Amino acid sequence: MNDHAKNDENKYTRPRPRNFMMRPDEQPPFAELMGMKITHMSPDRVTAELVVTEALTNRNHVLHGGAVMALADNLGGTAAVANLQPGTSTATIESKTNFFASIAVGDTAYAECTPLHRGRTTTVWQTRITRGDGRLAAIVTQTQIVLTKPGS
Amino acid sequence: MNDHAKNDENKYTRPRPRNFMMRPDEQPPFAELMGMKITHMSPDRVTAELVVTEALTNRNHVLHGGAVMALADNLGGTAAVANLQPGTSTATIESKTNFFASIAVGDTAYAECTPLHRGRTTTVWQTRITRGDGRLAAIVTQTQIVLTKPGS
């Protein structure tokens, strides 16, 4: 638990306004539930690691495809937030994943997210997810819409 | 907890072979971590519900897009398993999601998965995810490959 969290123990139960803007490096609850760890963050590149625990597995006893997609979606969202102008927020509007190889329990999923496009109304991100042995496990492309907050 | 689970308390820590085939109605660990509940299952249709808890939220304080995709992926996998012939297994090879509306904390995500295509080598599934007010929140299309197990 980081210092911010220590000082903010009620953050999940306290009412928060819609579009509350967390800092890019402050990860949302679902990322914490899964155990994602951001390892690098800049507007041009975000990386993360996810240790494959039993709790994250599918019926083939490897990392669940949904967990792979959630890891990527969280990185794409983090990268999009790192590129926002004041008074704007972002949401994923579409995401596409191709799966190439499974990731076993005990292994780590390494994710790297880089931009394909950064426009005024949308940004598009590609995340490559590799295994400990370096093999490409999945590739995810997602579009984030840039929203102007009410009142801005 | 069902009877099978009661007799198998160590199921997540015991080594299991790759491609161990759970029954379609036995949900994998990641589905349990998230709190998905299968509400109907037949080869032609699988439905599920997911209560949106704080732990499943993104930085906009609504259901995380990754959780939406995981819910759908789990249904598509369940539906694909319900259509498998003996001696075969399945894996998701690609998945595409469009997001239309967010789902708030306390609301429930309702998911319904139906087949678009059921061939010998692939099956393709479409999952519609709606909110408590009936609005379409997301639509997911995924392809499952049918694998012949070694030794079959």
Add this chain to the structure above:
Amino acid sequence: MNDHAKNDENKYTRPRPRNFMMRPDEQPPFAELMGMKITHMSPDRVTAELVVTEALTNRNHVLHGGAVMALADNLGGTAAVANLQPGTSTATIESKTNFFASIAVGDTAYAECTPLHRGRTTTVWQTRITRGDGRLAAIVTQTQIVLTKPGS
């Protein structure tokens, strides 16, 4: 050839401004090259037919996948235009296709496009393409962004 076209024989060679807005029922040059025929158009539903000629085939001697996607993209664009407010235009920002069955030379591809979502900044369309025997050949989901024209 409709009356508008009769009065406008040089329409492909005359310079036209970017974002020139054709009427929804006036089809663009690429649709004419391929031989698409719009058979119904309303804001809620657009349908078209495409006769599979030799010129549209791939190396397997059936309708080229690219032609299938072009047929759908053209319908999605037409449907999006039929929903535009004055002073706006639209462009496809992403498109996803799943192919299920091939369409033979001499057969006709029947396409039907309906909305999944119509928001202020994006509209999302799904097009089902069926063969003469009624079998589903492909399904296409695409997102159209709504652009405000400069000066509007």
Add this chain to the structure above:
Amino acid sequence: MNDHAKNDENKYTRPRPRNFMMRPDEQPPFAELMGMKITHMSPDRVTAELVVTEALTNRNHVLHGGAVMALADNLGGTAAVANLQPGTSTATIESKTNFFASIAVGDTAYAECTPLHRGRTTTVWQTRITRGDGRLAAIVTQTQIVLTKPGS
């Protein structure tokens, strides 16, 4: 028209068996209709050029999105064929495109297709399409299934 074509003027009207296998460098009719030109072909990389003529435009008077997708699909198919073992054929089972910038009439679309995955049952290809000024116009990811021909 190349020498092969000169000796085979009836190739589009003569009946051909399903799954007739063209050489990878022999382009199918739809590619010729559009004017695609393959500029490099090896199992690891295929490139092509497409001059944007009036006939290929959409209602915004730029290269039609369907033409962009057809260009990519044709390259992915060509690349997949270049990797086939004897007695097998291939078909596109799914394709995803993100569009970033339009390509004007008179400009040339440059496409480069490289593999993301080459397995026994599927190969996955990514095609980047750039404009004359080097800007990325679109990116396409597609899955090709490897089919064993009847009798093989």
